[in-house]
Amino acid sequence: MAITGQLDLASESSRDDWKKIQIAYFSMEIAVAPNMPTYSGGLGVLAGDTLRSAADTGLPLVAVTLLHRKGYFHQHLNTDGVQTEEDEPWKPETLLQPLEPLAAITIQGRPVMVRAWRTDIVGTDGHIVPVIFLDTDLDPNDIWDRQLTNHLYGGDTFYRLCQETVLGIGGIEILTALGCQPTVYHMNEGHAALLTIGLLQQQVADGNLLDATQDDLDAVRAQCVFTTHTPVPAGHDRFSLDQARQVLGEERTQALEKFGCCHDGMLNMTYVALRFSRYVNGVAMQHGRVSREMFPEYSVQAITNGVHAATWIQPSLQALLDERVSSWRRDNLYLRFAIGIAPSEIRSRHLDAKRKLIDTVRERVGVTLQEDKFTIGFARRAAAYKRADMLFSDPARLNRLAEEYGGIQIVYAGKAHPHDQVGKAIIHHVIEASAKLTSDHIRIVYLENYEWDLGAILTAGADLWLNTPRRPYEASGTSGMKAAMNGVPSLSTLDGWWIEGCIEGATGWAIVESEDEVQEAESLYDKLENEILPLYYHYPDRWAEIMRMAMAINGSFFNTHRMLYQYVTNAYFPGDAPLRRKFQPELVLTR
Numbered sequence: 165m166a167i168t169g170q171l172d173l174a175s176e177s178s179r180d181d182w183k184k185i186q187i188a189y190f191s192m193e194i195a196v197a198p199n200m201p202t203y204s205g206g207l208g209v210l211a212g213d214t215l216r217s218a219a220d221t222g223l224p225l226v227a228v229t230l231l232h233r234k235g236y237f238h239q240h241l242n243t244d245g246v247q248t249e250e251d252e253p254w255k256p257e258t259l260l261q262p263l264e265p266l267a268a269i270t271i272q273g274r275p276v277m278v279r280a281w282r283t284d285i286v287g288t289d290g291h292i293v294p295v296i297f298l299d300t301d302l303d304p305n306d307i308w309d310r311q312l313t314n315h316l317y318g319g320d321t322f323y324r325l326c327q328e329t330v331l332g333i334g335g336i337e338i339l340t341a342l343g344c345q346p347t348v349y350h351m352n353e354g355h356a357a358l359l360t361i362g363l364l365q366q367q368v369a370d371g372n373l374l375d376a377t378q379d380d381l382d383a384v385r386a387q388c389v390f391t392t393h394t395p396v397p398a399g400h401d402r403f404s405l406d407q408a409r410q411v412l413g414e415e416r417t418q419a420l421e422k423f424g425c426c427h428d429g430m431l432n433m434t435y436v437a438l439r440f441s442r443y444v445n446g447v448a449m450q451h452g453r454v455s456r457e458m459f460p461e462y463s464v465q466a467i468t469n470g471v472h473a474a475t476w477i478q479p480s481l482q483a484l485l486d487e488r489v490s491s492w493r494r495d496n497l498y499l500r501f502a503i504g505i506a507p508s509e510i511r512s513r514h515l516d517a518k519r520k521l522i523d524t525v526r527e528r529v530g531v532t533l534q535e536d537k538f539t540i541g542f543a544r545r546a547a548a549y550k551r552a553d554m555l556f557s558d559p560a561r562l563n564r565l566a567e568e569y570g571g572i573q574i575v576y577a578g579k580a581h582p583h584d585q586v587g588k589a590i591i592h593h594v595i596e597a598s599a600k601l602t603s604d605h606i607r608i609v610y611l612e613n614y615e616w617d618l619g620a621i622l623t624a625g626a627d628l629w630l631n632t633p634r635r636p637y638e639a640s641g642t643s644g645m646k647a648a649m650n651g652v653p654s655l656s657t658l659d660g661w662w663i664e665g666c667i668e669g670a671t672g673w674a675i676v677e678s679e680d681e682v683q684e685a686e687s688l689y690d691k692l693e694n695e696i697l698p699l700y701y702h703y704p705d706r707w708a709e710i711m712r713m714a715m716a717i718n719g720s721f722f723n724t725h726r727m728l729y730q731y732v733t734n735a736y737f738p739g740d741a742p743l744r745r746k747f748q749p750e751l752v753l754t755r
Contacts, residue, residue: 180343182226182339182342182343182344183343183344183345184224185224185225185226185294185344185346186224186225186346186347186348186736187218187223187224187225187226187346187347187348187349187350187736188225188226188227188228188335188339188344188346188348188349188350189211189214189215189218189225189226189227189228189350189352190227190228190229190331190332190335190349190350190351190352190356190359191207191208191211191227191228191229191352191353191355191356192207192229192230192316192317192327192328192331192352192353192355192356193207193208193211193229193230193232193236193316194208194211194212194215194227194229194295195208195209195211195212195213195616196212196215196283196285196295197259197283198615198616198617199254199259200254200259201232201235201236201252201254201316201615202229202230202231202232202235202297202316203236203316204236204316204317204545204579205544205545205579206544206545206641206642206643207352207353207393209471209616209619209642210352210469210471210642210724211227211229211352212472212475213470213471213472213475213476213642213724214352214472214724214727214728215227215285215293215295216285216287216472216474216475216724217470217472217723217724217725217727217728218285218287218293218728219285219286219287219288219291219292219293220287220288220289220291220474220493220494220725221287221291221494221725221728221729222287222289222291223291223293223728223732225293226293226294226295226296226339226344226346227293227294227295227296228295228296228298228331228335228338228339228356229295229296229297229298229331230297230298230299230313230316230327230330230331231256231281231297231298231299231301231313232313232314232315232316233253233254233256233299233301233313233314234251234252234253234314234315234318235251235252235253235254235315235316236252236315236316236317236579237249237250237251237252237579237582238250238251238252238613239579239612239613239614240612240613241591241595241610241612244592244595244596245591245592245593245594245595245596245610246588246592247579247580247588247591247592249582251315256281256297256299259283260281260282260283260297261281261282261283262279262280262281263279263280263281263282263296263338263342265279265280265338265341265342266278266279266302266341267279267334267337267338267340267341268337269329269330269333269334269337270413271309271312271326271329271330271411271412272326272410272411273413274306274309276300276305276309276312276330276334277300277302277304277305278298278299278300278302278330278334278337278338279298279299279300279302280296280297280298280299280338280342281296281297281299282294282295282296282297283295283297288474288493288494289494296335296338296339298313298330298331298334298335298338299313300312300313300330300334301313301314312326312327312330313327313330317581321403321404321407322407322410322411324401324403325403325407325408325411325412326411327355328355328356328357328358328401328433329358329411329412331355331356331358331359332356332357332358332359332360332361332362333358333359333361333362333365335356335359335362336359336362336363336365336366337362340366346387347387348387348388348389348735348736348737349363349387349388349389350388350389350390350391350731350735350736351388351389351390351391351437351441352391352393353391353392353393353394354390354392354394354400354401354433354434354436354437355401355433356437357390357433357434357436357437357440358412358433358436359388360384360388360436360437360439360440360441361373361412361416361419361420361436363384363387363388363440364376364380364381364384364419364440367380367383367384368380372415373415373416373418373419374415374418374419374422376419376422376423381423381439381440384440385439385440385441385442386442387442388437388440388441388442388443389441389442389443389444389445389731389735389736390437390438390440390441390443390444390445391444391445391446391447391467392434392437392444392445392446392447392455392464393446393447393451393639393640394434394639395446395451395454395455395458395636395637395638395639396637397458400432400433400434401432401433401434402427402430402431402432402433403430403431403433404429404430404431405417405421405426405429405430405431407431408420408431417431420436423439423440424439425439434459438459438462443465443734443735443738444462444463444464444465445464445465445466445467445734445735446464446465446466446467446639447466447467447468447469447639447640448466448468448469448639448640448660448661448663448664449466449468449663449664450636450659450660450663451466451636451639451640451660452464452465452466453466454636465734465735467727467730467731467734467735468640468661468664468722468727469640469641469642469645469661469722469724469727470642470645470721470722470723470724470725470726470727471642471645471646471649471722471723471724472723472724472725473492473493473496473499473649473719473723473725474493475620476620476623476624476646476649476650477624477649477650477719478513478516478517478520478620478624478625478650480513480516480517481510481513481514481516481517481624481650481651483513484505484509484510484513485499485502488501488502488504488505489501489502489505495725496719496720496723496725496726497720497725497726498720499649499715499716499719499720499723500716500717500720501716502712502715502716502719502720503712503713503716505712507705507708507709507711507712508705508708510651510708510711510712510715511704511707511708511711513651514624514650514651514652514711515535517621517624517625517650518535518539518625518626518627519535519625520621520624520625521533521539521575521621521622521624521625521626522534522535522625524611524618524621524625525575525609525611528611528612529609529611531607531609533573533575533607533609534571534573537570537571537572537573537607538569538570538571538572538573538627538628538697538700538701539572539573539574539575539625539626539627539628540555540572540573540574540575540626540627540628540629540630541575541622541623541625541626541628541629541630541647541652542555542574542575542576542577542578542629542630542631543575543576543577543578543611543614543618543619543622543623543643544578544614544631544641544643545578545579545580545581545587546578546579546580546584546587546588546590546591547580547581547584547586547587547590548586548587548590549633549634549637549638550631550632550633550634550638551632551633551634551681552576552578552590552591552594552632553590553593553594553597554632554681554684554685554688555574555630555632555688556593556594556597556598556601557681557682557685557688557689558685558686558689559597559600559601561689561693562601562606562689563601563603563605563606565689565692565693565697566603566605566606567603567605568697569697569698569700569701570605570701571605571606571607572605572606572607572697573606573607573608574598574606574607574608574609575608575609575611575622575626576594576598576608576609576610576611577610577611577612577614577618577619577622578591578614579613579614591610594610595610598610619643619646620646623643623646623647623649623650623652624646624647624650624652626647626652627652627700628652628653628654628655628696628700629643629644629647629648629652629653629654629655629656629672630654630655630656631643631644631654631655631656631657631662632656632657632675632684632688633656633657633659633660634657634659634681635657635658635659635677636659637659638657638659638660639660640660640661641659641660641661641662642661644656644661644662644665645661645665645718645722645723647714648665648671648672648714648715648718648719648722649715649718649719649722649723650715651711651712651714651715652711652714653671653672653673653710653711653713653714654666654671654672654673654714655672655673655674655675655688655691655692655696656672656673656674656675657674657675657677657684658674658675658677661722662674664721664722665718665721665722667713667717669695669710670710670713670717671710671713671714671717671718672710672714673691673695673696675687675688675691
């Protein structure tokens with residue numbers, strides 16, 4: 165049983181049950197289930213994995229997000245690699261439970277009603293983490309306000325600011341209406357930063373926000389934790405002060421200016437979160453350093469991301485772990501014991517996952533891959549800095565390597581944001597370059613509509629996970645962590661999590677960094693030619709040992725159970741040793 169006890173949240177909860185919750189986790193997107201299009205990619209998947217680990221480890225936590233009735237988008241690629249998009253509508257009433265309380269917030273000077281839906285994430289011991297989805301599609305609201313919770317990352321900056329108002333201020337009001345009074349509010353990226361204004365409004369009660377004092381600011385700061393995921397200034401949400409006045413009103417905007425939340429004449433959500441948080445962290449060791457350079461006036465720590473092991477390890481391998489490492493589901497540190505599993509058994513279970521990938525490729529695009537051929541996986545959001553086309557820098561050499569070693573198969577996937585023309589051009593270039601590689605020894609496919617299920621199949625079924633971000637733009641990255649959980653080594657630029665995860669020749673390989681991208685591409689090819697392909701084709705037992713090391717070394721650390729332990733210890737309850745100890749046994753020492 166969980167040390168924290170069970171919360172009676174399986175049905176409509178009493179106010180006493182909601183009062184047991186001590187942590188509120190706010191995120192613009194959360195990947196709760198594959199059939200709910202409430203996420204776009206890594207940020208949402210991380211949020212979902214965090215909640216799954218919170219449920220497994222008994223944390224008294226509630227999550228708050230937006231409903232996104234029309235999802236992110238469904239991707240279509242034509243034969244030339246041109247991306248088009250369409251909505252992903254779903255029916256919340258078939259999957260979620262409506263909650264009774266409504267909240268009224270003010271946007272553009274008028275009241276907007278917000279209601280809440282919920283679903284539950286249930287942990288290994290039955291502990292429940294409720295997830296609240298905020299919705300403005302209500303009859304009292306005008307037609308424009310009703311659409312505010314339709315599209316994830318849709319519309320213009322004005323729409324986005326309205327959405328972030330619903331998430332931050334609306335989320336605080338809904339929790340209050342439920343009788344939920346957490347002691348910690350965790351902002352997963354700056355989209356949720358306006359929850360601080362909701363808390364400040366409660367702090368001054370009926371008073372004017374402009375009368376708020378430093379003591380009031382400190383009272384809010386004592387409750388707030390902020391995780392930033394963006395390693396470049398341009399990636400942080402910024403809004404003009406005119407937009408802020410229109411959406412938030414003069415009083416809130418002036419209060420934000422008063423407390424130093426504006427930068428370069430813009431309302432900057434990262435600065436809102438920084439000013440109002442007692443603890444701030446980046447999502448990898450390197451990202452923490454980059455963030456401190458961007459915001460030198462603030463103390464920025466680092467807690468490296470992870471993934472939820474029981475979600476991303478493929479079924480055949482899970483069954484093997486259940487036989488050999490009985491406690492791994494509740495304490496992912498026990499994945500270290502995978503080092504005692506015979507490499508041949510890991511290789512055999514990997515073949516099950518590879519066959520699943522081969523079946524998926526055949527079903528989706530009609531191409532038949534071969535299970536004995538070396539298969540590279542590359543799947544992530546299509547963005548310029550991720551350099552998905554680096555592998556095609558020297559197509560003649562790639563062809564030669566495929567012919568010399570007996571074959572290379574490459575499986576790509578990834579969406580570009582609908583407004584990202586550069587990202588769309590990269591997809592087109594990858595598919596165009598693939599068509600020009602005509603060797604019988606090389607096969608390349610690009611799978612459309614990259615999402616949860618496909619991501620799980622790819623990260624488990626590939627033989628090598630490739631990642632080529634331009635430093636220092638990869639805040640963390642988690643797809644390589646999922647691959648490692650399945651015994652799939654990485655070849656990657658030393659950025660994000662891979663700086664911490666790469667043991668050269670043991671858990672994977674590093675692409676040598678250079679200011680010259682041609683030289684970086686040469687390093688990629690050199691590693692393939694001189695180390696990776698020879699090992700895979702000529703020394704299969706040694707390759708299987710590397711697979712085992714990737715799982716035992718990286719899988720046992722880069723998981724959300726360990727990540728949450730660090731949040732509990734360093735961010736949530738750093739000054740409360742008894743309370744911290746209350747959760748630590750569940751997070752680390754469970755048998």
